[in-house]
Amino acid sequence: MKSMTLKTFKTFVSGAIFGLGAALVAMPAQAEEFTYQPPGQLVDGSGTGRVDYTVHVPGMRFPIEQAPAxxxxxxxxxxxxxxxxxxxxxxxxxxxxxxxxxxxxxxxxxxxxxxxxxxxxxxxxxxxxxxxxxxxxxxxxxxxxxxxxxxxxxxxxxxxxxxxxxxxxxxxxxxxxxxxxxxxxxxxxxxxxxxxxxxxxxxxxxxxxxxxxxxxxxxxxxxxxxxxxxxxGQPAEPCGLIGAEGGVIDNDDACFQLLGNAGTWRTEEVGHGGSLNWTYAWDSPDPDGYARWSLHVEEPGDYELEVYIEPTIASSARARYSLFADGQQHDLRLDQGAASGWTSLGTFRLSGESGERLEIYDNSGEAFADRLQFVADALRLTRQGVEEPEVDAGETDADQPDAGQSDAGQGDGGSGDSDAGAQPDAGAQPDAGDGSDERMLDENSCVGCSSTDAGGTSVLMLVVMVGLLARRRVLRTR
Structure with a gap:
């Protein structure tokens, strides 16, 4: 191979750098993901916005010819x-x-x-x-x-x-x-x-x-x-989807916002997940500060809504909430001073449409001079009316899903701070020593079965069963 002279090498390097630079210039810029603050949320100190999710002119053309804007x-x-x-x-x-x-x-x-x-x-x-x-x-x-x-x-x-x-x-x-x-x-x-x-x-x-x-x-x-x-051609993604069985929106999640006069809110390192927000209640026709949990459910249905109350901070007896869901507004009151931990606001229908939200307002009607505090912390949604699949403890039914794959102990979407009284008792789940692996294996005993060649089928079935058993044990140890 012919040796490359220093001059030739410099020429090669210069050409390579130029070519790389030209390629980078020609390369389209990575598009920034479109996001938007909720309607009514203004820049801090610029006034109080109107919360209105109505698309008053559906199908209109955006008034500037080209994006971004x-x-x-x-x-x-x-x-x-x-x-x-x-x-x-x-x-x-x-x-x-x-x-x-x-x-x-x-x-x-x-x-x-x-x-x-x-x-x-x-x-x-x-x-x-x-x-x-x-x-x-x-x-x-x-x-x-x-x-x-x-x-x-x-x-x-x-x-x-x-x-x-x-x-x-x-x-x-x-x-x-x-x-x-x-x-x-x-x-x-x-x-x-x-x-x-x-x-x-x-x-x-x-x-x-x-x-x-x-x-x-x-x-x-x-x-x-x-x-x-x-x-x-890019729908704005919601702040986060609530799964089919429910989930938790904490006060540090993207689906939670402090609104209005946000400077009135304080933060304490207690409560669900180690932090919460609170402010004083007062008597006024209009709220000064308020907070919002935006609700984006993956599946429409009835959901119980629970708020987490830290009793060492909360003292308001008339905390005022409004739930906007399924085309309706539900005005709710809660005695936070008498509550502790997960506290239910009730069960409501969520449609999954844009704009569904829970809000809490500081104008509870209680005198500001009384220095009553209310908290805005985590919100938990739990799907109601969904029947649990039956576990067939007797005869095997190959057409039924493997009941052993669902973990009834997973209750609140993995928050790590669930109310044990409201969740299934994890102690009722079978452990490796009670024959559960054998039970699950029996429920899948016809995976890969064939109606012919009984000898070959038995060998194949044995291999499949051993594989499933090994996989179950690996999953249980993770």
């Missing part, structure tokens, strides 16, 4: 007047998860917002911080009814008004009176604000007649979520 707060984001510092192009403004900012603190009259005032719609940053680069598009078919110095109004046949604000007026592709189809281009996202620049973003809102208020701005957030999922 990042709905979040302009005022409370980086570069905003009340933001944490930095500039508007900070990477934190251009990342998931999404944040709702409908009802964010503003001076506009908003009858659907908890405080009666707030932000009319949703601020959306396009894929990058570049000005006059990203197209907005019509969310639905309709007519352009107004074009202002930085706004476009799109009215649909049913009277729904879609508003687009802060597009550069020189880039508009429509005029008053034009008819458009869903997806038609309208203009480019910019910082136009009638001569006073704002941050580079699209303000998008929806106005519709709502009885008894008349024409009002309605929550657009979940309509944006579903239309974005359609745009990117």
């Amino acid at each position: 990042y709905p979040n707060s302009q005022v409370w984001g980086h570069g905003g007047m009340n933001g944490p510092g930095g500039g508007q192009c900070d990477p934190g403004n251009y990342s998931y998860p999404w944040w709702d900012n409908y009802c964010e603190t503003r001076s506009w009259d908003m009858p659907l917002c908890p405080g009666g005032q707030g932000h009319q719609g949703q601020d959306i940053r396009a894929a990058t911080c570049d000005n006059k680069t990203h197209w907005t598009v019509a969310a639905e078919a309709g007519t352009i009814t107004n074009v202002g110095t930085y706004s476009v109004y799109l009215m649909t046949a049913d009277g729904t008004l879609h508003r687009y604000l802060h597009m550069d007026p020189a880039t508009l592709a429509v005029s008053t009176g034009d008819t458009v189809a869903a997806g038609d281009r309208l203009g480019l996202v910019s910082n136009a604000f009638g001569g006073t620049p704002t941050t580079i973003h699209l303000h998008y809102d929806i106005r519709r007649n709502v009885s008894p208020h008349g024409q009002v701005y309605i929550p657009a957030y979940m309509s944006l979520v579903t239309s974005y999922q359609e745009l990117i």
